[in-house]
Amino acid sequence: MSERKRPRALALLALPLTLALIAGCGGDSDSSSATTAAPSADDFPATDGKTLQELASEATQSDLVVAPTQQVFREGKNRYGFGVFTVDHGTVSDAQVAIYAAQPNGKAEGPYPAEAHSLSTPGAFASKTTTQDPDAAKYFYTTEVDMPGKGEWQILAMIRSDDGSYSYTRVPSAVVGKNAGVPAVGDKAPAMHTETAEDVGGDLTKIDTRQPPSSMHDVDYADVLGKKPVVLLFATPALCTSRVCGPVVDIAEEVKNERPDDAAYIHQEIYVDNDPNKGPRPQVQDFSLPSEPWLFVIDSDGKISTVIEGAFSKSELEDAIDKADADSGVQPTSN
Numbered sequence: 001m002s003e004r005k006r007p008r009a010l011a012l013l014a015l016p017l018t019l020a021l022i023a024g025c026g027g028d029s030d031s032s033s034a035t036t037a038a039p040s041a042d043d044f045p046a047t048d049g050k051t052l053q054e055l056a057s058e059a060t061q062s063d064l065v066v067a068p069t070q071q072v073f074r075e076g077k078n079r080y081g082f083g084v085f086t087v088d089h090g091t092v093s094d095a096q097v098a099i100y101a102a103q104p105n106g107k108a109e110g111p112y113p114a115e116a117h118s119l120s121t122p123g124a125f126a127s128k129t130t131t132q133d134p135d136a137a138k139y140f141y142t143t144e145v146d147m148p149g150k151g152e153w154q155i156l157a158m159i160r161s162d163d164g165s166y167s168y169t170r171v172p173s174a175v176v177g178k179n180a181g182v183p184a185v186g187d188k189a190p191a192m193h194t195e196t197a198e199d200v201g202g203d204l205t206k207i208d209t210r211q212p213p214s215s216m217h218d219v220d221y222a223d224v225l226g227k228k229p230v231v232l233l234f235a236t237p238a239l240c241t242s243r244v245c246g247p248v249v250d251i252a253e254e255v256k257n258e259r260p261d262d263a264a265y266i267h268q269e270i271y272v273d274n275d276p277n278k279g280p281r282p283q284v285q286d287f288s289l290p291s292e293p294w295l296f297v298i299d300s301d302g303k304i305s306t307v308i309e310g311a312f313s314k315s316e317l318e319d320a321i322d323k324a325d326a327d328s329g330v331q332p333t334s335n
Helices: 017-022 052-057 245-258 282-286 314-328
Strands: 065-068 076-085 096-102 109-113 115-118 139-147 151-160 166-176 230-234 264-268 294-298 304-309
Touching (some): 052 096, 052 151, 052 166, 076 151, 076 166, 076 304, 096 139, 109 139, 139 166, 230 245, 230 314, 245 264, 245 314, 294 314
Parallel strands (some): 230 264
Antiparallel strands (some): 065 076, 076 139, 096 109, 096 151, 151 166
16 A cells, blocks of 8 residues: 555535535534434334325325435445425424335335434534534434335335324435445455645645544554554535535544544545545545545454445444444444
8 A cells, every 4th residue: 555546537426405405403502412213113104015106195295305415325225314304494303204215116115214313512522614604414314224126216205293194205216326336334445545634744724624623634544444443534524515524523523532542533535625626536536435425434454344425423433433343353442
């Protein structure tokens, strides 16, 4: 790894426009990010061989919007992240929602109830980039959706009201098998270098758009890959089209502060010279990333243990580190 890899030609694509609308409304919180458990699948209509259209016909159309936080899906079970918000862009943090999926004209799979996550961090880890951005995301949802086949999967979100009634909203389709070049769990992590504070003479603004810059620029990825677990976070806090980069970097800062010895933490910016007009940095091209942010947690053997596209919670990052530590035979810090 003594030589830097030549970047491959790649255009970094923005996530769908609706993703930017995940932006939250409401006040900041001094508490760590928290997760609300998913409702029971029994709380939602059974598929019983129905199509998505048939399921929708048994409910009213919702006035809420559901926007996915990712665009890369693989055959089989996928972590599916999304935001729920009102038509005037206000975030809904307590929706009871389940996802259904089907190939065109096929029978629906589901329901897949979702848990809700907060992106809040204690004040010590909340950057100006996040707190001064009124559109920074504050909540998101996740579930696990099975898509056992390549191609288009149409998505329906079913929302349960307190009175037990249901409403539905259609969600942009997922395309399984698109962007197949993104490294997956179990793959050997690509070899590359990341710039450090030393490389830029201590001027972290050259390699970090966060205010203040994150503390995750003290080691070169090439120097730790295959030697210890690595938390590699691709994100551009000040330029993120999805508005979740700032919050997830804040979360990574909090976890690094609490568990500094459990992994090497690296924050990698997205654009050359932090200028979107100059295209993605070589490191982004090395991982063939079509969007941002992305989290890769890599074990000490250099194998990818966890991959998350889009927003993630503190508990998800901690679980990913625990998994990488377990795969590496490392005793993790107590939480």
